[in-house]
Amino acid sequence: MNMKYTITTPLYYVNDKPHLGSSYTTIACDAIARFQRLNGNNVLFLTGVDEHGQKIERTAESKQLMPQLHCDEITEKYKYLWDKLNISYDRFVRTTSAEHSALVHQFYSKVLKADDVYMGRQSGWYCVGCEEYKDVDKDDKKPICSIHKKELEWRDEENLFFKLSKYQEQIEKLIQIDGFISPKSRKNEIINFVSKGLKDFSISRINLKWGINVPGNKEHTFYVWFDALLGYVSGSLCDQTSPELTDKSLCNWPANIHVIGKDILRFHAVYWPAMLLSAGMETPRSVFGHGFLTREGQKMGKSLGNVLDPIELLEYGGIDAMRWYLLRDIEFGEDGDFQMRRFVDIVNSDLSNTIGNLLNRTITMSKKWFNDKIPVDATLLAESPLKYQSELRINQYMKSFKDSNFKNSANAIIELANSANLYLNDRAPWKLIKDIANKEIVAHDIYCVLESCRIIAILLNPFVPDLSIRILNQLKIDSSTINFQQALHWGMLDPDNGLQNPSPVMEKIEFNET
RNA sequence: GUCAGUGUAGCUCAGCUGGUUAGAGCACAGCAUUCAUAACGCUGAGGUCGAGAGUUCAAGUCUCUCCACUGACACCA
Numbered sequence: 001m002n003m004k005y006t007i008t009t010p011l012y013y014v015n016d017k018p019h020l021g022s023s024y025t026t027i028a029c030d031a032i033a034r035f036q037r038l039n040g041n042n043v044l045f046l047t048g049v050d051e052h053g054q055k056i057e058r059t060a061e062s063k064q065l066m067p068q069l070h071c072d073e074i075t076e077k078y079k080y081l082w083d084k085l086n087i088s089y090d091r092f093v094r095t096t097s098a099e100h101s102a103l104v105h106q107f108y109s110k111v112l113k114a115d116d117v118y119m120g121r122q123s124g125w126y127c128v129g130c131e132e133y134k135d136v137d138k139d140d141k142k143p144i145c146s147i148h149k150k151e152l153e154w155r156d157e158e159n160l161f162f163k164l165s166k167y168q169e170q171i172e173k174l175i176q177i178d179g180f181i182s183p184k185s186r187k188n189e190i191i192n193f194v195s196k197g198l199k200d201f202s203i204s205r206i207n208l209k210w211g212i213n214v215p216g217n218k219e220h221t222f223y224v225w226f227d228a229l230l231g232y233v234s235g236s237l238c239d240q241t242s243p244e245l246t247d248k249s250l251c252n253w254p255a256n257i258h259v260i261g262k263d264i265l266r267f268h269a270v271y272w273p274a275m276l277l278s279a280g281m282e283t284p285r286s287v288f289g290h291g292f293l294t295r296e297g298q299k300m301g302k303s304l305g306n307v308l309d310p311i312e313l314l315e316y317g318g319i320d321a322m323r324w325y326l327l328r329d330i331e332f333g334e335d336g337d338f339q340m341r342r343f344v345d346i347v348n349s350d351l352s353n354t355i356g357n358l359l360n361r362t363i364t365m366s367k368k369w370f371n372d373k374i375p376v377d378a379t380l381l382a383e384s385p386l387k388y389q390s391e392l393r394i395n396q397y398m399k400s401f402k403d404s405n406f407k408n409s410a411n412a413i414i415e416l417a418n419s420a421n422l423y424l425n426d427r428a429p430w431k432l433i434k435d436i437a438n439k440e441i442v443a444h445d446i447y448c449v450l451e452s453c454r455i456i457a458i459l460l461n462p463f464v465p466d467l468s469i470r471i472l473n474q475l476k477i478d479s480s481t482i483n484f485q486q487a488l489h490w491g492m493l494d495p496d497n498g499l500q501n502p503s504p505v506m507e508k509i510e511f512n513e514t
Numbered sequence: 515g516u517c518a519g520u521g522u523a524g525c526u527c528a529g530c531u532g533g534u535u536a537g538a539g540c541a542c543a544g545c546a547u548u549c550a551u552a553a554c555g556c557u558g559a560g561g562u563c564g565a566g567a568g569u570u571c572a573a574g575u576c577u578c579u580c581c582a583c584u585g586a587c588a589c590c591a
Binding site for chain 1 (some may be wrong): 517518520525526527537540542548549550551553554555556583584585586587
């Protein structure tokens, strides 16, 4: 097939170090990217950071750093974490890069040509945290932002405006398209919002140095959102060094999916497509707004002091545990609750007890009775109930994964492992082998279970690539070139290939309350 | 305030157009047990299905009211 498939995480705001929420989004994207690659698609997996805006400027100031240095510092933390989480991104976009600002200028000139920009005046109470004007009473003397609990600032300034209202009908049509906005519940909210009439929005700020300058308007810099969203384009250009918005240069555009948190869905599903329409570019194929994570039933926040640091979690449970738990136990799209007890239980049960132990017990038997080779009768393979099971579960897995239903996909893997465990208990090869006449039957049984393990390892790959490779290594399978189309056929395991000595592929996590 | 969604075992959730003793996984208890990471397997205990009222021969499943949580919009701060 070899289709181009472009997937993006949000460009994370470098106001602070990465938190569990951004890790969650990024892990989900990584799973999708890996899944698509295994399906033979040519994937461009894009992530990056959004570095401009007043909030950054002030944060840097409070740290007595130049904004750029502050951004560099935080950007490094993101890169470090993505590295630790084995995120297979292809490009990392920085909105402070020269290429990016060149692209923003190019894009802006297109929007200008479309006659979609005008100078307007905006006054009102402004929240720097939100980077947004708030609808509050003008007579109020000390209004406070309901989200940030900070005092608002009075602003009265000239801004450039983008004619969002002009795209009312086109946006209405776009958001109706089946699959454009997921999950469905959020789609309805956006439709509702758009139906009330789109208002033009400002795309520039004055008196803000930390931003990309607006050509022709010295005092102005671009509003962070206008700037940040374009990072998706600058990151997906074929040749990033010479940003030109032509059909050729846009070979990775449009994005197949923007994965974001539910809080910024409107920017992605409404503002962003309108901007692209204005510039005569294609709109993204889909936008997925996932839910938020709470911790032990409570919102995570600095004020509550219950923020879960991804690095800490990683050190505690390991990368496979973290990735597995987030993808397997939390409904993608819905809000989810992180519970330490459950984290430990789920990971131990699924990865150590069900899958790890299955592999371990089977390899042990194989080594004990057949040394390295399994004398299996190939003609019998086609009739194994495990063959049927694996096909059933592969189907379930594929179907669910395409809907970004990671939970159900992961369940399919566990079901297959359960079946294999049951099969062993049922066949009891350790009893059969006592009669040497049964050796062939036992070989067949062992082979079928090992083959199930191989398929399990491959299906696990997008979820927990490290564990997947550890399993394949024990089966002495080269993990560097696998793809679904070839690898998911029953009977691909070479019986003469030999096996590595078994050692637990997944250590258990010990639960300790902290 | 308006609209939408959710509320089912300790935890995470299934239960389509109403129909016999409400399900799964995890956790827990007991049994069994080595091929295996005290793992796998079997058995079991656990729910007045958010509350109340109504429709019906029959409601987790339909109607109404209320409560809690989540979100959107509006309003206020």
